[in-house]
Amino acid sequence: xxxxxxxxxxxxxxxxxxxxxxxxxxxxxxxxxxxxxxxxxxxxxxxxxxxxxxxxxxxxxxxxxxxxxxxxxxxxxxxxxxxxxxxxxxxxxxxxxxxxxxxxxxxxxxxxxxxxxxxxxxxxxxxxxxxxxxxxxxxxxxxxxxxxxxxxxxxxxxxxxxxxxxxxxxxxxxxxxxx
Numbered sequence: 001x002x003x004x005x006x007x008x009x010x011x012x013x014x015x016x017x018x019x020x021x022x023x024x025x026x027x028x029x030x031x032x033x034x035x036x037x038x039x040x041x042x043x044x045x046x047x048x049x050x051x052x053x054x055x056x057x058x059x060x061x062x063x064x065x066x067x068x069x070x071x072x073x074x075x076x077x078x079x080x081x082x083x084x085x086x087x088x089x090x091x092x093x094x095x096x097x098x099x100x101x102x103x104x105x106x107x108x109x110x111x112x113x114x115x116x117x118x119x120x121x122x123x124x125x126x127x128x129x130x131x132x133x134x135x136x137x138x139x140x141x142x143x144x145x146x147x148x149x150x151x152x153x154x155x156x157x158x159x160x161x162x163x164x165x166x167x168x169x170x171x172x173x174x175x176x177x178x179x
Contacts, residue, residue: 001122001123003119006119006120006122006123007119008166009122010118010119010121010122010127010128011127011160011163011164011166012128012129012130013127013128013129013156013158013160013161013164014071014072014129015072015074015075015160015161015162016074016075016076016077016127016156016158016159016160016161017075017158017159017160017161018075020075020077020158020159021077022052022077022078022126022157022158022159024050024052026124026126027050027052027078027080027157029120029124030080030117030120030121030124030126030157031048031050031080031117033116033117033119033120034046034048034113034114034116034117034120035113036116037109037112037113037115037116038109038112039089039109039112039113040088040089040090040105040106040109041089043085043088043089043109045084045085045086045088045089045106045109045110046082046083046084046109046110046113046114047082047083047084047085047145047149048080048081048082048083049080049081049082049083049139049143049145050078050079050080050081051078051079051080051081051143052077052078057073057076057077057078057079059142060079060081060139060142060143060154061073061076061079063135063138063142064134064135064138064139064142064154065131065133065134065135065154066133066134069131069133069134069154072129072131072156073129073156075158075161076129076156076157076158077157077158077159078156078157078158079154079155079156079157080117080154080155080156080157081139081143081145081151081153081154082110082113082114082151082152082153082154082155083110083145083149083150083151083152084106084107084109084110084149084150084152085106085148085149086103086106086148086149086150087103087148088106089103089105089106089108089109090102090103090104090105090106091103103150106150107150107152110152114130114153114155117155118130118155121157125159126157126158126159127157127158127159127160128155128156128157129155129156130153130154130155131153131154131155131156132152132153134151134153134154136150136151139151139154
């Protein structure tokens, strides 16, 4: 699949096929694509916690996500919890923030990685939903995520059950100013 096609056909999928198969090797390929994204001074602070067993997916969905997002995970074959190491991206080696964003730069870098992940998923005929409404502390406890990391999102992975229409997007001229 060409990059433009992956960009244009990627959707936030909220219903997955029950009989689809997603393998650990496929998830590793998604994460391998994620780590190719640029990061502040090549700090590579993104971290991924992958849940693939049906019982654990159900546990994480029902105990760590609000009901509407838990329902969106029905038939997902993996949940990928994303986090980043704090106090590294956006900082000097001495731990001083190098711009006004400070630790938020780690979220920016993780967002770049996650975009690579979801586009690679689409390229592999897999689909995703990035969920930011979640209980970060429960995820931290259940998946032994260190306190040095900030939990950001949960990405469900599977094969879409239907082909939703593209939502309307703003026109380039409406959001861009050239100088």
